[in-house]
Amino acid sequence: MSCGYLIHAYNNTEIDYGQMAICCGLLIKKNLKINSTALVTVRDTYNWMVSQHGLDLVNRAFDHVIITDIERDVDGRTFFDTRYSKKAAPYYNTNRSDSFDLSPFDETILIDADYLVLDARLDAVWGSSEDIMVNNTVIDLNHVEDLGGFGKRIGNFGIPMYWATVFYFKKNDISRSIFDTMKHIKNNYKYYQNLYDFPASGYFRNDYALSVALHMLSGQVECNIIKPLPVGHMMVATENDDLIWFNNGTAIFISEPAQGDFRLHKINTNIHIMNKWAIGRMASRIINYAIS
């Protein structure tokens, strides 16, 4: 059975997802025993990665590079860089539903490029009795569970929220059904947005499509058949937080839960960083650590 990580990366006009994917891939290589990686990207992003970081580093980060096509006519998204800066850019990361077909592995962990692997917990996943595993609980740096609406549910009266940031699946009929259902939801997004009454984010959200798919395929009841990854929650640094230092596998963040209320955080466990620019500012330090 082949096992590995699948990372999607599509640069837009503002954000270098390719660089984040290199950080992610190299950290997987550094911290995990089973560490095969596959990058799904488009030709222009791949060329940019090679020109900026060199082919050797890209090859070191990824065992497989899968060039695909993406939909270019997509909605824009506002990306925040702390509370004090924001920029709008196209949001191309809409094809997670193709991951089943794209993955070269029998067992896959689909992982976001902005997820830093700083511990070895994902090594415990392989060979699991579960067909899929995905987290439905997140905590922020201040250990708060309700991230301004990104709580455990989609909306106040909605279905359980599952986070597509890290998603384990085996290649079998059950997971194929989930990805096929995600594709169907993506193609009929407005309908499902009304039916499930989830907040209009202005762009297609893989998390919502996954949550609806899992709900539909669980007999449209909450029967707790979807299990979380090892350690039941996902830690998140929000777009308001900044990664201010990265040293020897430890990330130092500054959060500002209320304006002017600054708090420092020392993290050496896996973390999803929503502030993309924060990763960019520390990318060279992360890469240097990962290849050391």
Place this chain on the structure above:
Amino acid sequence: MDERLQKALDASNFRLNLLNIKSNIKIKVDTMITVAVNGGLFKATRELITFTKLIMDKGHSSVVLIDENGNPTEIVDLPQFHNELLNCYFTATNYYHNEYAKLKKARSTADQFGEISRDDA
């Protein structure tokens, strides 16, 4: 701002940082005690360590245990599993102890976040 109030607020921030660091250490420890075997996920808790020892003392070398996700998991080599649990447990508790000892010495935010002034990367 009144100097005493400023000191109190600084202390409050220090306490909050301390709380967050402790919570993050606990998360790391929780990660370290996770053991995967034969498709099942287990936590190396004192209860599980004692239970596996009890079964071994009864003369069994294999057993079926219910994992963290409620799945029955066959443990073929119980002594090896028991050793792995012990190993994870002590590695995690030693890590916890060391980190806790460092925190106890910290008297300022600068002490708590010494990494910022170091440059090992």
